[in-house]
Every structure is written in C-alpha cells, then in structure tokens.
Amino acid sequence: MFKINDFVINAKNGICQIKDEVELALTGEAKLYYLVVPVKDVNGKIYIPVDNASDRIRRVMTKKKANSVIDSITDIEELVIDNEKQRENIYKSVISACDPESLIAIIKHLVKRSREREAEGKKRTVLDERYCKLAQDSVYAELAFATGKDILSLADDLNQRIESSC
CATH class of the missing domain: 2.40.10.170 (Thrombin, subunit H)
Incomplete structure (x- = not known):
C-alpha cells in the first residue's frame, strides 16, 4: 500500500x-x-x-539501493537475446518492468550490439537507439533522484561504467 x-x-x-x-x-x-x-x-x-x-x-528505490545498483553496474550481466524476431518484444517487456538491473542489462546489450554493428560497418538501428534511450532515461532519472545527484554528471559516470564493462 x-x-x-x-x-x-x-x-x-x-x-x-x-x-x-x-x-x-x-x-x-x-x-x-x-x-x-x-x-x-x-x-x-x-x-x-x-x-x-x-x-x-x-x-522509487532508496539512496542505499541506488548506490548499490551503481556500484554493481560492472557485475550486471548484459541481456542476451537469442531470437531476433522477439527483440522488440523483449525490449518492451524490460522497459515496462522498470527494474533497474534489467534496464542496465538492456543498455549493456545495446552498447555491445552497437559496437558489433559499427565493426561491421553498419549503423545502430532506430529500434536499438529508441530503446537504449528509453532505458537510459528511466534508470538514470531514478538513480539521480534517489541519490540526489545531478542527472547529467551521473549519466556520464554511468555511461563510463557501462562502456568499460561491455
């Protein structure tokens, strides 16, 4: 309640x-x-x-929980999608669940997928870009709100942590 x-x-x-x-x-x-x-x-x-x-x-998560999520970013496993046809449904499901760890997992997946596509000379898909932004906006806003930190500086820190762990 x-x-x-x-x-x-x-x-x-x-x-x-x-x-x-x-x-x-x-x-x-x-x-x-x-x-x-x-x-x-x-x-x-x-x-x-x-x-x-x-x-x-x-x-909204507590400050303690938010700091724990931030500290564990490198340990969160990226989302694995085996069925390409289900990609968007999986993205939607993760976004609608609003679970911070799952949102970070999807961001990691999308960062890695973007790197792989870039290595093949391909651009990031519009679908991937849209869902990456939705996931980032959701989890970064909550983490900033819970910790009382500025969202832009926190987003930079989180992006660095995610990039280094993919």
Missing part, C-alpha cells in the same frame, strides 16, 4: 508522486484510485486503481 506524497515509478511516466486517494466511478462502479502526478509534468494526472497499484507502480 502506498501513501500520499510517496514517490513512485510508473513505466510510462517515470518518477511520480502520489498526491491523493480519490473515489471515482470510471468503469461504472465506484473504486478507490491513487491520483499520481509525474514529476516531469506537474500538470499531468494519472489515476491508478488502489487494488492493483503494485502492478503499475513501485516505490
């Missing part, structure tokens, strides 16, 4: 704050919803049913 003013992560909207609990009859019968506001869009409003909120949001 979440409380008003908790900061949470939503796959589509990133870091959000729970502003209120409201009763609405959106589907006919009245249900309790969290009113969630994205940090990056204070005018945005998202209503999430209280009874299945944990399927759509999770708490």
Whole structure:
C-alpha cells in the first residue's frame, strides 16, 4: 500500500508522486484510485486503481539501493537475446518492468550490439537507439533522484561504467 506524497515509478511516466486517494466511478462502479502526478509534468494526472497499484507502480528505490545498483553496474550481466524476431518484444517487456538491473542489462546489450554493428560497418538501428534511450532515461532519472545527484554528471559516470564493462 502506498501513501500520499510517496514517490513512485510508473513505466510510462517515470518518477511520480502520489498526491491523493480519490473515489471515482470510471468503469461504472465506484473504486478507490491513487491520483499520481509525474514529476516531469506537474500538470499531468494519472489515476491508478488502489487494488492493483503494485502492478503499475513501485516505490522509487532508496539512496542505499541506488548506490548499490551503481556500484554493481560492472557485475550486471548484459541481456542476451537469442531470437531476433522477439527483440522488440523483449525490449518492451524490460522497459515496462522498470527494474533497474534489467534496464542496465538492456543498455549493456545495446552498447555491445552497437559496437558489433559499427565493426561491421553498419549503423545502430532506430529500434536499438529508441530503446537504449528509453532505458537510459528511466534508470538514470531514478538513480539521480534517489541519490540526489545531478542527472547529467551521473549519466556520464554511468555511461563510463557501462562502456568499460561491455
């Protein structure tokens, strides 16, 4: 159960704050919803049913957890994709799960894949570029928020750690 003013992560909207609990009859019968506001869009409003909120949001990681994730970046295994036809579905699944370690694993995979394509004289695919950016934006924003660090300098540090471990 979440409380008003908790900061949470939503796959589509990133870091959000729970502003209120409201009763609405959106589907006919009245249900309790969290009113969630994205940090990056204070005018945005998202209503999430209280009874299945944990399927759509999770708490922002603690500073201790964030530092642990940062320190373990070199130990996180890259994502392995055996079936090329499932590539985009796997990317979508990882992004929507919003798990920091899995997001780093996908970034590592995409960095390595980009290097391999470059070695073959090929460019990075639009698909790979899009999902790499989504994964980076998601995990870097949460790590910066949780640690209180500037996102740009943290992103530089994380990119160096990832590059050196691929």
